[in-house]
Amino acid sequence: MFIPVYEPFLNGNEKKYVDDCLDTSWISSKGKYVNLFEQKFAEYTGAAHAVGVSNGTVAIHLALAALGIGPGDEVLVPTLTYIASVNPIMYLGATPVFVDSTVDNWQLDLSDLESKITAKTKAVVAVHLYGNVCDMDRLVSICRSHNLLLVEDCAEALGSTWNGRHVGTFGDIGCFSFFGNKTVTTGEGGMVITCDGELAKRLASLKGQGVSQTRYYWHDVIGYNFRMTNIEAAIGLAQLEQIEEIMVRKRRIAEYYKDEFAKRALPLSVLWETEHVHNCMWLPTIRLNDATRRDSLMADLKEKHDVETRPAFYPVHTMPMYVKYAAGKKFPGAEQLSYAGMNLPGFPGMTAEQLERVADALARELK
Numbered sequence: 001m002f003i004p005v006y007e008p009f010l011n012g013n014e015k016k017y018v019d020d021c022l023d024t025s026w027i028s029s030k031g032k033y034v035n036l037f038e039q040k041f042a043e044y045t046g047a048a049h050a051v052g053v054s055n056g057t058v059a060i061h062l063a064l065a066a067l068g069i070g071p072g073d074e075v076l077v078p079t080l081t082y083i084a085s086v087n088p089i090m091y092l093g094a095t096p097v098f099v100d101s102t103v104d105n106w107q108l109d110l111s112d113l114e115s116k117i118t119a120k121t122k123a124v125v126a127v128h129l130y131g132n133v134c135d136m137d138r139l140v141s142i143c144r145s146h147n148l149l150l151v152e153d154c155a156e157a158l159g160s161t162w163n164g165r166h167v168g169t170f171g172d173i174g175c176f177s178f179f180g181n182k183t184v185t186t187g188e189g190g191m192v193i194t195c196d197g198e199l200a201k202r203l204a205s206l207k208g209q210g211v212s213q214t215r216y217y218w219h220d221v222i223g224y225n226f227r228m229t230n231i232e233a234a235i236g237l238a239q240l241e242q243i244e245e246i247m248v249r250k251r252r253i254a255e256y257y258k259d260e261f262a263k264r265a266l267p268l269s270v271l272w273e274t275e276h277v278h279n280c281m282w283l284p285t286i287r288l289n290d291a292t293r294r295d296s297l298m299a300d301l302k303e304k305h306d307v308e309t310r311p312a313f314y315p316v317h318t319m320p321m322y323v324k325y326a327a328g329k330k331f332p333g334a335e336q337l338s339y340a341g342m343n344l345p346g347f348p349g350m351t352a353e354q355l356e357r358v359a360d361a362l363a364r365e366l367k
């Protein structure tokens with residue numbers, strides 16, 4: 001039986017709340033669930049404001065737009081990330097400046113980041129990759145001393161904390177994704193959070209075509225349609241009600257792999273939480289000691305064992321449209337992690353038998 005990398009955990013009020021949307025005909029972006037989901041999300045993360053949007057990519061786009069990022073601005077961003085952390089910088093005509101990653105924690109290499117700050121640097125998009133968290137004490141201090149705006153890409157890190165404080169609440173704006181493989185899913189969907197009331201108003205305005213709050217069908221600024229639907233928010237609310245259970249299940253999976261791989265002395269290391277961090281354990285992530293085995297291992301797991309895995313993200317600076325932004329630069333940490341890294345199945349509904357099958361398959365193929 002096929003074991004996928006991920007499948008959502010829809011075991012709560014999802015159907016009941018969606019039926020309510022259908023029964024009352026509130027299926028578009030107005031309706032009670034959008035506000036309710038935003039409120040509960042702000043409460044959960046400890047942010048003052050939360051604004052629902054249509055996916056995680058537009059969350060980052062909206063955040064950068066609300067902060068006034070545009071042509072001539074340089075934005076620091078890790079090269080080891082999903083492409084959506086970088087594309088919004090380009091949508092706004094700004095310039096991405098790629099930063100290497102630290103092998104120990106898979107996050108931004110802050111010494112490399114600091115060395116790349118110039119007079120044009122306006123912002124940092126810090127990605128909390130695979131549920132782990134950047135060193136927020138040092139990053140916030142760097143941003144303060146260089147007067148840089150900070151956007152946190154928390155797409156993979158809902159529930160992760162630094163010294164007990166939720167990711168997304170350190171920077172000016174935190175961005176989340178609710179794609180189907182995320183800890184909380186709405187199918188497609190996203191959220192931006194902020195503790196700044198003025199910024200929250202700008203985010204809400206830009207997300208809804210820049211419509212005036214005081215004059216019907218009047219638009220003050222050029223905005224976007226980045227709205228979340230009531231149906232998505234209904235699913236999100238039901239998901240958020242179960243987040244503690246989802247996180248407990250994910251941690252159990254991560255702990256199983258960690259203990260089992262150590263017991264079997266497999267030639268790999270498991271991404272674990274580093275000091276000050278509580279990792280939400282979004283998706284089990286490993287790094288093989290021998291990167292040259294990664295692709296054949298993934299193929300064998302699929303073909304011989306019916307186990308799906310996925311490669312770690314390719315460094316964005318190696319993709320054709322971004323090569324020119326990294327000319328002459330080296331990213332040894334990101335490249336090492338990328339080429340040796342992979343994600344294993346880790347969905348909340350995974351059974352003990354499925355976990356054992358994955359561990360057995362890995363052990364057999366890595367012998």
Ligand SMILES: Cc1ncc(COP(=O)(O)O)c(C=O)c1O
Pocket residue numbers: 055056057058081082084085127153155156176177178179188189190
């Ligand atoms: C690190 C990171 N940033 C941004 C996104 C974009 O989110 P979405 O797919 O909802 O647009 C994702 C996820 O897909 C992600 O993993």
